[in-house]
Amino acid sequence: MIFTTPLLSKAAPGWQHDLPGPNESPSTEPYPPALSNPPNHVDDVYLELARATLRMRGVGVLCAISVFAMTAFFTAFLIMIESSSPAPTSLLIIIIELSVIGFGIWLGAYMWRMDVAAPRDEPIRFNRANHKVYVYRFRHNGLRPFSRSAWNVRVEVYDWDDLRAEACSVYGPMGTGGLIETVTMAVVKPGTNQVIDRFHFAHGIRQGEMYWAMAQLFMQQGLQALPTFPRPPRDWNNEDVRFNLARRLAPKVQWPADIDLESRTAP
Template sequence: MLFKTPLLDKPAPGWKRDLPGPNEPPSIEPYPPVLTNPPNHVDDVYLELARATVRTRGVGVWLAVFFLLLSIIPPFMWIAIFRTTGDIPSFVFHFFGLFAFIAPIWGGVYIWRMDTSAPRDEPIRFNRARRKVYVYRFRHNGLKPFSRSAWGAHPEVYDWDNLHAEACSIYGAMGSGGLIETVTLAVLEPGTRKVIDRFHFAHELQQGEMYWAMAQLFMQQGPQALPSFPRPPRDWNNEKIRFNLARRLAPKVHWPEAIDLESRSAPSMHD
C-alpha cells in the first residue's frame, strides 16, 4: 500500500513515498535476479541482510591523496615569495593561505576515513523470535574528522513494530551524481508517528523495496516465505580483495559478544 502524503510527523529528506508498515502486506515481491546480494544468513530465528551506507568504495582514497597534496601548495608559495622578494606576505595572504592549507587537509582526512573506516559490511538482523532488529551502524562526524570516538561501528537494537520504511529521492552533487534514490528506516516512538531515529537501509528504490519486503515476509511468515537465491551468501570478512585499497583497509564486522548471541537466538525461559 502506497501513500500520497507523508505519514510521519517529520518525513525523511527527499521523501517520495511511504512503504508498507512492518505488519502490513509487502508492496512488491522480491525477485532475486535483480538484487545485489543474497541474505548473509537465514534460519528460523533470524534473517541477516547486507547493508552499506557508502555505496562506492575505492575512489575516495585517491581523492583524499589529491586533497592532501593540494595542502602543500600554500607553504611552498609562501617560501617562494619570501625567497624571491625578501618580504613577509601580507595578513590577507596569510589568512587565505592558512585556509587553503587547512581545508584540503580537513577534507582529505574526512574523505579518507569515509572510504576506509566504514566496515566491509553493515549488516542488519531481523530476529523473528524476539521481534527485534539489530543494526550494525557506522557512525561518522564530518566536524570531527580526527576524532576516534565520533567514528566507528555502534550496533543498535530496535523493536520491529516501531520501524517505518520510506522511499527517498534527492539530487547529489558528488558520488553517483544526479538523482540519488534510497530507502531509509525511521524508528518511531511507540504508538506515535514521532521519529526518534533514522538510518539508511538500501540504495535504489526497487532493491530497497524488495529487501524491505523480504524483511516483512520473514518477520510475518518465516523463512519459508522467502525466495531462493541462486548465489551463495558473500563472506564479507574473508573475501579476497586485490585492487580496492579502501576495502582492504576497511575493518571487519565484529558484533559485541552479548548482542551477537542475543541477535542470533530466541528468548529462553530465563530471559
C-alpha cells in the same frame, strides 16, 4: 500499498513515498536476480541482510591522496613565493592561505576516513523470535575527522513494530547533477508517528523496496516465505580485497558477543 502523503511527523529529506508498515502486506515481491546481494544468513530465527552507507569503496582513497598532494604542492609553492618576496605578506593574505591549506587537510582526512574507517559491511538482523531488529551502524563526524571517539561502530536494537521505511531521492553534488535514490529506515516512538531515529537501509528505491519486502515476509510468515537465491552469501570479512585499498584497510564486522548471541537465538 504505497502511501503518497507522509505518514511520519517529519518526513526524511527528499521523501518520495512511505512503504507499507512492518505488519502490513509488502508493496512488491522480492526478485533475487535483481538484488545486488543475497542475505548474509537466514534460518528460522533470524534474517541478516547486507547494508552499507557507501555504495562504492576506493574512490574516496584516491580523492584523498589527490587532495593531499595538491595541498602539499600548494604549501610548497607558497613557501617558495614567501621566501623570495622582499615585501612582507599582509595578515589577511596569510589567513586566507592558511585557511586554504587547513581546508585541504580537513577534506583529504575526511575522504580518507570515510572510505577506510567504515566496516566492510553494516549488516542488519531481523530476529523473528523476539521481534527485534539489530543494526550494525557506522557513525562518523565530519567536523572531527581526526577523532577516534567520533568515528566508531555501534549496535542499535529496535522493536520491529517501531520501524517505518521511506523512499527518498535527492540530487547529489555531481558535475551535472545526479539523482541519488535510497530507502531510509525511521524509528518511531511506540504508538505514534514521532520519529526518534533514522538510518540508511538500501541504495536504490527499487532494491530497497524488495529488501524491505523480504524483511516483512520473514518477520510475518517465516523462512518459507522467502524466495530462493541463485548465489551463495558473500563473505564480507574474508573476500579478496587485494586490489581495493579501502576495503583492505576497512575493519571487519565484529558483533559484540552478547548482542551477537541475542540476535541469533530465540529468547
